[in-house]
Amino acid sequence: MAGRDIYGMRQVVLIVDDEACVLDLCVAILARAGFEVLRAASAEEALRVGRLHPGRIHLMLCDVVMPVVSGTVLADQFECLHPETRYLFMAGFPDNPEIAERVVARGRPFLAKPFMPQTLVRKVRDILNSGHAMAALA
Numbered sequence: 001m002a003g004r005d006i007y008g009m010r011q012v013v014l015i016v017d018d019e020a021c022v023l024d025l026c027v028a029i030l031a032r033a034g035f036e037v038l039r040a041a042s043a044e045e046a047l048r049v050g051r052l053h054p055g056r057i058h059l060m061l062c063d064v065v066m067p068v069v070s071g072t073v074l075a076d077q078f079e080c081l082h083p084e085t086r087y088l089f090m091a092g093f094p095d096n097p098e099i100a101e102r103v104v105a106r107g108r109p110f111l112a113k114p115f116m117p118q119t120l121v122r123k124v125r126d127i128l129n130s131g132h133a134m135a136a137l138a
Contacts, residue, residue, distance in 0.1 A: 011128055012056060014038040016046045016074065017063040017090075022113070026061060029117045030124065043069035043077075050081040057082045059128055061120075064091040064103060072103060086127050090115075 013035045017023040023039055031037045038053060040046035043066060050057065060078060062071040069077075075087050089103045092113035103110050109127050111120065 010034065010036040011058040012036045012038060012053070013124065014040065014046060014049060014053075014057050014060045014085075015062075016040045016043065016060060016066075016071065018042060018066045019063070022063070026120065029120055030061075033121045033124075035124070042066065043071075043074040046074055047077060047081070050078055057085050059086045059088060059124060061088045061090065061124065064089050072108075088123060088127055 013030050015023060015026045015030070015037060016039075017026065018041055020041065023041060027037050027039050038049050038057065040049050046060070046062075060075065062074060064071040066074075071089055071091075075089075078085060086109075088109045088111060090111040090113055091103075109123070111123050
């Protein structure tokens with residue numbers, strides 16, 4: 001079932017991106033695919049959403065390159081709030097040293113921008129079905 005776990009419950013995806021157009025597009029794509037979508041335009045907002053959300057957050061789709069706090073640092077902080085959350089990192093600058101060091105070299109799931117809607121949905125489903133928890137990728 002699209003966007004649902006093995007018990008038929010809607011899977012929750014938190015999308016974090018400081019670019020409003022990317023955030024809006026990802027929200028629309030994943031909502032249309034059947035996921036319950038939460039959104040945040042900054043790391044601070046994502047942590048607030050994580051503290052306030054009463055249930056499980058199955059996956060965080062997070063931009064790596066953001067002002068103030070990067071996506072990988074955010075994920076490290078978020079793991080304390082929701083240790084069950086899986087992560088998919090994305091960036092439009094794949095040559096950025098942080099991406100090479102903290103994402104690709106560690107085998108963390110990564111999606112280069114721009115991407116097609118079906119690629120995003122497939123990647124999210126693959127991660128949720130594979131069980132890639134952050135602890136296993138650190």
